[in-house]
Amino acid sequence: MFDIxxxxxxxxxxxxxxxxxxxxxxxxxxADDLSNSKFEAVSRIRSIxxxxxxFYPYDITDEIELERIFTRHAIRCxxxxxxxxxxxxxxxxxxxxxRTNLLSTISLSRVMKRHGVKNIVFxxxxxxxxxSKKVPYSEKSPTGNCTNPYAWTKWMNEQILSDVVRxxxxxxxxxxxxxxxxxxxxxxxxxxxxxxxPNNLFPYLTQVAVGxxxxxxxxxxxxxxxxxxxxxxxxxxxxxxxxxxxAVRKCLRDFGVQIYNLGSxxxxxxxxxxxxxxxxxxxxxxxxxxxxxxxxVSASYASTKKAAEELHWKSxxxxxxxxxxxxxxxxxxxxxxx
Numbered sequence: 001m002f003d004i005x006x007x008x009x010x011x012x013x014x015x016x017x018x019x020x021x022x023x024x025x026x027x028x029x030x031a032d033d034l035s036n037s038k039f040e041a042v043s044r045i046r047s048i049x050x051x052x053x054x055f056y057p058y059d060i061t062d063e064i065e066l067e068r069i070f071t072r073h074a075i076r077c078x079x080x081x082x083x084x085x086x087x088x089x090x091x092x093x094x095x096x097x098x099r100t101n102l103l104s105t106i107s108l109s110r111v112m113k114r115h116g117v118k119n120i121v122f123x124x125x126x127x128x129x130x131x132s133k134k135v136p137y138s139e140k141s142p143t144g145n146c147t148n149p150y151a152w153t154k155w156m157n158e159q160i161l162s163d164v165v166r167x168x169x170x171x172x173x174x175x176x177x178x179x180x181x182x183x184x185x186x187x188x189x190x191x192x193x194x195x196x197x198p199n200n201l202f203p204y205l206t207q208v209a210v211g212x213x214x215x216x217x218x219x220x221x222x223x224x225x226x227x228x229x230x231x232x233x234x235x236x237x238x239x240x241x242x243x244x245x246x247a248v249r250k251c252l253r254d255f256g257v258q259i260y261n262l263g264s265x266x267x268x269x270x271x272x273x274x275x276x277x278x279x280x281x282x283x284x285x286x287x288x289x290x291x292x293x294x295x296x297v298s299a300s301y302a303s304t305k306k307a308a309e310e311l312h313w314k315s316x317x318x319x320x321x322x323x324x325x326x327x328x329x330x331x332x333x334x335x336x337x338x
Contacts, residue, residue: 004248007060007108008081010037013046013123013181013237017079019177019190020241021248023051024143026317030072031066032061032082036195040337044189050181066111077119077248080108082151086199087127090150101153105160113164118171119251121244124158126179126233126261127151131297136233138303139259147294156228158259159236160291165257172255176246179233179263179302181240183322184329191329192237197290201273202234202322206330209283214284218270220292225299229270233301235251235262236317246311264315273319280323 004021008014009030014037018028022045030042034057048050054073057067060082069075083101084090090097105122112118128147129137146152151163158175166172182202184191198204207213221228243262250258269278274285308314 001027002076003088005029005031005069005073005078006077006081007031007078007104008041008123009035010034010041010055011081012080013178014282015041015190016185016237016241017081017244018045018053019065020183020238020245021079022051022053024245025231027247029054029056029069029075030056031056031058031060031069031304033057036084036338040191044184048187048189050187052164053266057074061100061107063107063111066107066157070111070115070117075115075117077121077251078108078117079121079123079244079248080105081123081258085125085150087148087150088153088199089229090139090148090153092106094149097149097153102156102160105157109164111229118168120161120172121174121176121247121251122157122161124175124177125151125154126177126263126300126302128158128177129300133297134298136265136303137261141307166224169255173250173257174249174251175257177242177259177261178240179235179261179300181237182234183236183238183317183325185238186325186328188328188332191326191333193333199276201232201270202326205274205277205285206326209277209281209327210330210334212334214286216274216287217290219290219296220287222292223262223298225269227269227271231269231299231301232297233265233267234273234319234322235264235315237239238266238321239315239317242308243311243313246259246313249310258310260311261304262307265302265304267299268319273323276319277327280320281327283327
């Protein structure tokens with residue numbers, strides 16, 4: 001029996017992926033320093049699945065701590081989420097983002113190499129496509145025209161892992177470029193619990209609905225879209241989690257570097273999301289129109305053809321499902337995990 005190491009497994013996407021992996025029959029070990037997450041998420045993973053999950057409160061930039069995990073467990077594959085993830089904060093704190101996000105991947109890869117573990121699924125982002133205006137984005141779309149340090153760290157990590165494979169073709173690297181993960185597990189026990197003011201639409205939306213925040217800011221209403229607001233590809237977090245299960249299976253089976261977009265393949269405007277949320281929850285959402293944010297594009301959504309053909313995966317849940325599940329989580333946990 002072997003284990004899957006999930007770095008950042010107590011975070012939003014990480015916790016849902018741990019549930020999906022456990023329900024698929026994998027054994028999971030979590031490493032998370034809890035700098036942007038809470039231990040309660042680990043407890044709830046155990047509650048949802050009824051499975052034992054080994055947890056280490058380790059900073060994976062520390063190779064000594066990583067060595068302990070690889071010595072104690074028969075790790076066969078790593079799913080690597082750990083890292084800083086707020087775009088705006090990355091502009092304010094670039095050195096912290098470059099240090100944490102790059103060093104974590106380098107340290108992890110070094111320890112993996114020493115222990116002969118050569119399978120890794122990396123959590124990347126659609127932000128590597130930068131300001132390209134040609135949609136939908138496919139895996140062959142140009143990358144590297146990034147607009148913030150967070151996106152650059154994802155792009156650089158993709159390069160680091162690709163170079164590792166070039167140096168040793170026995171490695172298997174699956175890079176997953178996410179679009180906009182939203183929603184929560186249907187149990188309402190785990191969900192998105194950002195520290196401080198939310199950076200993304202859905203947690204801001206749900207916190208306004210629960211009365212924690214006064215109104216939703218809409219950044220720009222003059223885009224060349226049907227209603228003037230930006231269009232994004234929203235994917236239910238459990239669809240995303242199930243995509244990771246497919247990616248792990250691919251990683252354990254093949255060699256080399258494989259890159260996949262994980263999104264719904266559809267674009268929804270901010271106003272469409274608000275209206276869908278109001279319909280799903282019977283809650284009225286007050287909002288205010290604000291100036292556009294620098295670097296935002298009018299539309300961004302994925303081509304998911306490659307993931308469907310090679311991972312045999314596609315998103316199944318609707319925008320209504322995303323709204324209902326996000327609200328169930330927030331209503332059941334108005335202050336998050338606490």
